[in-house]
Amino acid sequence: MAAEKTTGIVLRVIPFGETSCIVNMFTRDFGKLTTMAKGARRPKSPFEAALDVLALCRIVFLNKNPDAMGLLTEAKLERRFRSATRSLDRLYAGYYIIELLNSLTDDGDPHPELFDLSIQVIEQIDSTEISEEKLGVTLLNYELKMLEILGHLPMLTKCVSCGREKTTIARVSFGLNAGGILCSTCRRSESNIVSLSPEGLQFLLGIVGGQIGELSRNSDNWNGQRQELVSGSDQLITQRELEAQKFPSGLPSQNLEEGHDELADVDATGTESDRCLIEVRRLIHKYITHLLGFQPKLYKFLGNL
Numbered sequence: 656m657a658a659e660k661t662t663g664i665v666l667r668v669i670p671f672g673e674t675s676c677i678v679n680m681f682t683r684d685f686g687k688l689t690t691m692a693k694g695a696r697r698p699k700s701p702f703e704a705a706l707d708v709l710a711l712c713r714i715v716f717l718n719k720n721p722d723a724m725g726l727l728t729e730a731k732l733e734r735r736f737r738s739a740t741r742s743l744d745r746l747y748a749g750y751y752i753i754e755l756l757n758s759l760t761d762d763g764d765p766h767p768e769l770f771d772l773s774i775q776v777i778e779q780i781d782s783t784e785i786s787e788e789k790l791g792v793t794l795l796n797y798e799l800k801m802l803e804i805l806g807h808l809p810m811l812t813k814c815v816s817c818g819r820e821k822t823t824i825a826r827v828s829f830g831l832n833a834g835g836i837l838c839s840t841c842r843r844s845e846s847n848i849v850s851l852s853p854e855g856l857q858f859l860l861g862i863v864g865g866q867i868g869e870l871s872r873n874s875d876n877w878n879g880q881r882q883e884l885v886s887g888s889d890q891l892i893t894q895r896e897l898e899a900q901k902f903p904s905g906l907p908s909q910n911l912e913e914g915h916d917e918l919a920d921v922d923a924t925g926t927e928s929d930r931c932l933i934e935v936r937r938l939i940h941k942y943i944t945h946l947l948g949f950q951p952k953l954y955k956f957l958g959n960l
């Protein structure tokens with residue numbers, strides 16, 4: 656029985672019996688992994704203080720049978736999540752990453768790129784590298800990158816159903832079932848539709864790096880309505896630029912169509928890019944909830960982020 660070595664993020668530690676623990680980790684080489692850590696709760700355990708939620712550890716484990724729980728024989732702490740006692744918002748952001756890893760990935764299905772991204776974002780959240788005001792946008796970037804790595808990134812530049820290219824930025828119908836934007840024809844036969852503003856769509860494209868074929872000042876009537884983006888630029892702008900610049904005022908008023916769920920109706924204060932961030936985060940939260948079939952528990956704690 657060969658000992659396997661890898662690095663992992665501790666997702667959950669469940670006490671077992673008198674002195675042991677069941678440890679759930681997201682590992683770089685084996686994906687999500689559940690192991691038994693015998694004697695982990697003894698005062699002088701071989702795992703020292705490594706088995707702490709959100710900690711990054713180098714581990715050694717034995718795996719007799721792929722269907723059975725492995726035996727953790729060594730865990731060496733590489734980095735602890737220190738914000739747990741300093742900032743509730745940072746703690747919730749960290750717990751949210753764990754919840755996503757737990758619910759969106761499968762046992763034994765490694766995604767090294769997602770692992771590297773996760774430890775990088777956990778480190779950012781845990782440090783002063785990003786301010787608490789930026790936790791929301793950091794989580795949104797993480798969610799989108801994670802969806803991309805796992806093959807769930809929504810289609811944003813053409814109709815997800817018929818492939819019709821979208822050539823202007825205008826209010827769009829986003830199909831939660833379909834997994835992307837829908838043209839006016841395909842929208843009729845779809846349910847679970849959310850309406851996304853032109854600013855929200857552009858904000859989202861700025862993050863994922865998508866391109867709308869040929870941006871035109873004139874509506875192509877793609878969405879069954881004539882709408883234009885009043886921005887002076889025909890180029891998609893990056894998230895950093897979005898944050899730095901306010902959208903010009905005087906965007907044409909958007910009339911919601913019946914049956915659409917409005918995402919950006921609450922926050923009348925703040926900058927345009929703040930409103931876009933809120934709208935897009937709500938959309939992505941609805942989309943993740945739809946993918947999972949349940950709402951992540953941490954959503955109710957992320958309200959301030």
Ligand SMILES: [Zn+2]
Pocket residue numbers: 814815816817818819837838839840841842
């Ligand atoms: Zn279509």
